[in-house]
Amino acid sequence: MQQIDTLSRETSSKHIETENILEVSHLKKTFHIKQADGKKGLLRAVNDVSFTLKKGETFSLVGESGCGKSTLARTLLGLHPSDDGSKIIFKGEDITNMPRSKHKQFARQAQLIFQDPSACLNPRRTIRQILLEPFKIHKIKNGESKIGELLDLVGLGTRYLDMYPHEMSGGQKQRVGIARALALDPELIVCDEPVSALDVSIQAQVINLLEDLQKQLNLTYLFISHDLSVVHHISDRVGVMYLGEIVELTTRDKLYEETQHPYTKSLLSSIPETDGKSREKIILKGDVPSPSNPPAGCRFHTRCPSVMDICKKEAPDFIQTDNDHSVACHLFTK
Ligand code: SF4
Numbered sequence: 001m002q003q004i005d006t007l008s009r010e011t012s013s014k015h016i017e018t019e020n021i022l023e024v025s026h027l028k029k030t031f032h033i034k035q036a037d038g039k040k041g042l043l044r045a046v047n048d049v050s051f052t053l054k055k056g057e058t059f060s061l062v063g064e065s066g067c068g069k070s071t072l073a074r075t076l077l078g079l080h081p082s083d084d085g086s087k088i089i090f091k092g093e094d095i096t097n098m099p100r101s102k103h104k105q106f107a108r109q110a111q112l113i114f115q116d117p118s119a120c121l122n123p124r125r126t127i128r129q130i131l132l133e134p135f136k137i138h139k140i141k142n143g144e145s146k147i148g149e150l151l152d153l154v155g156l157g158t159r160y161l162d163m164y165p166h167e168m169s170g171g172q173k174q175r176v177g178i179a180r181a182l183a184l185d186p187e188l189i190v191c192d193e194p195v196s197a198l199d200v201s202i203q204a205q206v207i208n209l210l211e212d213l214q215k216q217l218n219l220t221y222l223f224i225s226h227d228l229s230v231v232h233h234i235s236d237r238v239g240v241m242y243l244g245e246i247v248e249l250t251t252r253d254k255l256y257e258e259t260q261h262p263y264t265k266s267l268l269s270s271i272p273e274t275d276g277k278s279r280e281k282i283i284l285k286g287d288v289p290s291p292s293n294p295p296a297g298c299r300f301h302t303r304c305p306s307v308m309d310i311c312k313k314e315a316p317d318f319i320q321t322d323n324d325h326s327v328a329c330h331l332f333t334k
Contacts, residue, residue, distance in 0.1 A: 063241035117173035
C-alpha cells in the first residue's frame, strides 16, 4: 500500500459541517441460520452499534473480514431489515425499516459503491445502459444528458459510453461504479471495500478520485475497509469492529497515535508507522470466533493479550475516555 501512504492528504478544501447527516443507535441485525449440526441458530452479525456521521466527513469502519461491517452498511441502506430496537436517523428523519415507497426517496440520497466492479456491472449491458439504469428506476427524464457528465466527473469521458464492462480494466470499471453511484446526486455514499479488488497501483488513483469528488460535491462517506493503510489515508474518524460490535471509535489521528483497545493495537501492529518504522508486532492467537456463538463477556477475550478474569464474565461498556475517543475494554473501566 506504499502508493497510498505516500500520497499527500489535502484537507484544506474539505468542509465538514457540525450537523449530523446520519445517526445510528443500537443497530442490531440477526440472521436465522442452519448450523452445521442441522439445528436452527441465530447469527447476530451486528450487535448494538451506535455512531453518527457529520455532513462532509469520511467515517471508516475497519475490522477483519466477517466482523459485520458490510452487513452493517447494507442494513443502514435498507438492504436488510434491522432488528427491533434499532434506530437510523437520516437528515433528521427516522428511516428505520421504512416502507418501500419511502425507501425509494432515501435511495436517491444514499448510494453504495461495491467492492468488486466486475461483479456489480451487468456484462450484457453497455456503460450507457448501466448509467441510465438509476434514472429509469427513479423515473427521471434527463438521464441521457447527464451520463456523459458523470463519465467526465470520474475521469473517463464519453468514448466509454458504448463499451461493455469486459472491454475495460478493473480501475475503469470501478470508475463506472462510482459514476453510477453519483447519478442521482446523493449526499451519502457507502464505499464497501471500494479498492480491495483492484491492483495496488490503481488503488491510490481511485482513493484520490473519491477524495476529489468528496470535496467537489460535498459528499459524506461511510468507508468500509479491512486495510488500515487506506483507512489512515482517507478517514476523518474511524470505528474499529470486532464480532459485530464497535470496540473503539475516535479520530483518525488518535486511533493511530493514541490507540487504546488491544484489538486495534494488534491490527495496527501489522502496518508501518507514518515515519516508516514498524510497530511492535502483536500476533493474535486463534481464529475469530463465530458470531453465531460469540464468547461470553468481552467478545475479544479468547484472543486478547491483556485478558483478565473479569473479561471472561462481563462484557465491557462502551465508554468515553476522552472528548472524541470511546472504547469497550475493561482496561479502561476497572
Ligand atoms: Fe482484552 Fe479484557 Fe479489554 Fe476485552 S475487556 S479487550 S479481553 S482487556
